[in-house]
Amino acid sequence: MGDALNTFLREQLEHRRDRLESALNQFGRAGQLAQLLQEVDSALERMDQGTYGLCEACHEPVEADRLMADPLIRFCISHLTTEQQRALEQDLELASRTQASLLPKPHVVQDGWELCYHYAPLGPVSGDYVDVLTAGADGGNLFFLLGDVVGKGVAASMLMAHIHATIRTLISLHRRVDELVEQANRLFCESTLAAYFATLVCGRASHNGEVELSNAGHCPPLVVRGGQVERTEPTGLPIGLFSNSQYSARRVSLGKGETLFLFTDGLTEARSHSGEEYGESRLTDLLAARHGLSPQALAAACLEDVNAFLAGAPRADDLTIMVLRRQD
Numbered sequence: 001m002g003d004a005l006n007t008f009l010r011e012q013l014e015h016r017r018d019r020l021e022s023a024l025n026q027f028g029r030a031g032q033l034a035q036l037l038q039e040v041d042s043a044l045e046r047m048d049q050g051t052y053g054l055c056e057a058c059h060e061p062v063e064a065d066r067l068m069a070d071p072l073i074r075f076c077i078s079h080l081t082t083e084q085q086r087a088l089e090q091d092l093e094l095a096s097r098t099q100a101s102l103l104p105k106p107h108v109v110q111d112g113w114e115l116c117y118h119y120a121p122l123g124p125v126s127g128d129y130v131d132v133l134t135a136g137a138d139g140g141n142l143f144f145l146l147g148d149v150v151g152k153g154v155a156a157s158m159l160m161a162h163i164h165a166t167i168r169t170l171i172s173l174h175r176r177v178d179e180l181v182e183q184a185n186r187l188f189c190e191s192t193l194a195a196y197f198a199t200l201v202c203g204r205a206s207h208n209g210e211v212e213l214s215n216a217g218h219c220p221p222l223v224v225r226g227g228q229v230e231r232t233e234p235t236g237l238p239i240g241l242f243s244n245s246q247y248s249a250r251r252v253s254l255g256k257g258e259t260l261f262l263f264t265d266g267l268t269e270a271r272s273h274s275g276e277e278y279g280e281s282r283l284t285d286l287l288a289a290r291h292g293l294s295p296q297a298l299a300a301a302c303l304e305d306v307n308a309f310l311a312g313a314p315r316a317d318d319l320t321i322m323v324l325r326r327q328d
Helices: 003-027 032-049 064-069 082-100 155-170 176-190 279-289 294-312
Strands: 106-109 115-118 126-133 142-147 198-203 210-216 222-225 228-231 250-252 258-263 319-326
Touching: 003 032, 003 064, 064 155, 082 155, 106 250, 106 319, 115 126, 115 142, 126 155, 126 319, 142 155, 142 258, 142 319, 155 176, 155 198, 176 198, 176 210, 198 258, 222 279, 228 279, 258 279, 258 294, 294 319
Parallel strands: none
Antiparallel strands: 106 115, 115 319, 126 142, 142 198, 198 210, 210 250, 222 228, 222 258, 258 319
16 A cells, blocks of 8 residues: 555554544443444454455455545455445445536537536546536636546545535636636645646637636546547646645637537546557547547547447446537
8 A cells, every 4th residue: 555545544543543532431331432433443453464455364455445434444355254345336326326416417508608528437426527507697608627636546536526526616716717626726735635636638628619727637628629629738847746836828710610629538548458548649540530420429539449449348447528619
């Protein structure tokens, strides 16, 4: 287990121990509180012995995302009892439903813009982040966001939900996109384990065709103008690396019928059975050839092409794409 994760979990356990001691002094040293204190002490003892995070049945590492969610876990998924496996399945189902409830409408038409996205988690939950909303006194700003939390599983999905809540709060303050990302980065650094970070694109589309983008280390969005495709490079580091990181914004003007295509690396890094990556070059060729399609049709064409490329090979990551087009 990494040093940063180990340090974080020790701090969490010691904090829980202090709170349990306080509760026991107030309510007495019997029942469930005393049992919880014993479990916390046992976990801290395993940390001192160097056995914390190892399954007590097979002695292999316990899944890191499960330890993040519950630092008292002692067994890997393979060695859970039937009852524990059923409880875990119910928790994942609830997490999946909760995450699905955070997703915006898949198709939005507003102020001369049409936007759609496709969201495909690898498992029950995802570390990909997508949101679309309006803000401003006149409701004239269309904000769109796409991001990717490092890692997979429950821990990544929890951080995704954290970013979702943070960004929504900041947008309500009517900040510029670079200010949004800069403030979100500070909050993320102050409240998240140092081993975790996220890439993020925050964009705002105006009715005059101008799009303002702040890109925190995410895959470069692609501007599709007729048969030409242009990259828009990142404007800063991923969020969560350094609390004092600064971010700038890039402006792109889209004419009628022109498109902005955003994606997570689950698309371009998808690998065939032979190990070949789908790649940005293949994506660019597809967008140039299908530039006249509507956002929904273009997204469908992209998914059809990557599935043909995979030819049945399993995906290894979450995959999300977003298509924003200025209407004719």
